[in-house]
Amino acid sequence: MSPRGSSRPMAGLLAAMAVSLTGTRVSAIALPWLVLTTTGSTAQTGLVAFAKMAPYVLVKGLTGPLVDRVGPRHVSWIGDVVSTAAAGAVVLLYALGSLPLGALLALVAVVGAARGPGDLAKEVMVPEAAERVRVPLERATGLMR
Numbered sequence: 001m002s003p004r005g006s007s008r009p010m011a012g013l014l015a016a017m018a019v020s021l022t023g024t025r026v027s028a029i030a031l032p033w034l035v036l037t038t039t040g041s042t043a044q045t046g047l048v049a050f051a052k053m054a055p056y057v058l059v060k061g062l063t064g065p066l067v068d069r070v071g072p073r074h075v076s077w078i079g080d081v082v083s084t085a086a087a088g089a090v091v092l093l094y095a096l097g098s099l100p101l102g103a104l105l106a107l108v109a110v111v112g113a114a115r116g117p118g119d120l121a122k123e124v125m126v127p128e129a130a131e132r133v134r135v136p137l138e139r140a141t142g143l144m145r
Contacts, residue, residue, distance in 0.1 A: 009129040010140065017122050017144055020080060024115055027087055028052065031108055034094070035101075044101060051105045052112040060116030072121035079118020086110040 031052065036045040067075045086107045093099040093107075123144070130140035 007133045009132040010135060010143070013122065013125055013129045014143060016076065016080075020115075020118065020122065023084070023087070024119070027111060031090070031104075031111075035104070039101075047101075048104060048108055052108045054112070055109045056112035056116045058116070059113045060120050063117040063120055066117060067121050067124055072124040074121075075117050076121035076125070079114045079116075079121065082114035083111045083118065086114065 028049070032045045032049045035048045036042065039045075063075070090099065090104060090107050090111075093103060126140050126144055127137055130137050135143075
């Protein structure tokens with residue numbers, strides 16, 4: 001227990017990571033699957049998967065200084081809101097029958113680019129949350145995976 005008698009910092013971070021990772025993993029399967037089932041094109045399916053993962057890896061690798069400067073909580077929230085809005089736009093445009101491949105690629109790239117910093121920011125918060133609730137860092141890191 002923390003000095004304040006609460007495990008809320010760790011529980012909140014675990015919940016945020018669970019929701020975020022669930023959305024990331026579901027969209028990593030659902031978006032390429034959508035393209036495959038609607039077009040039958042494996043090339044376009046691969047292009048959509050690449051359009052999501054390339055920005056994710058690139059932006060996540062470059063945003064460490066941004067997370068330090070702005071703060072991990074703000075970056076996490078902004079990343080989650082932006083990626084959720086872009087994913088919601090995919091659903092909305094598809095439902096309206098107005099989702100050309102170019103728009104899908106752009107929106108999927110935004111999802112990936114926003115997820116990278118958001119995920120990094122959550123990972124950066126692990127040591128502080130572990131310290132606050134007096135959990136060994138090894139255990140907290142294990143809980144996050």
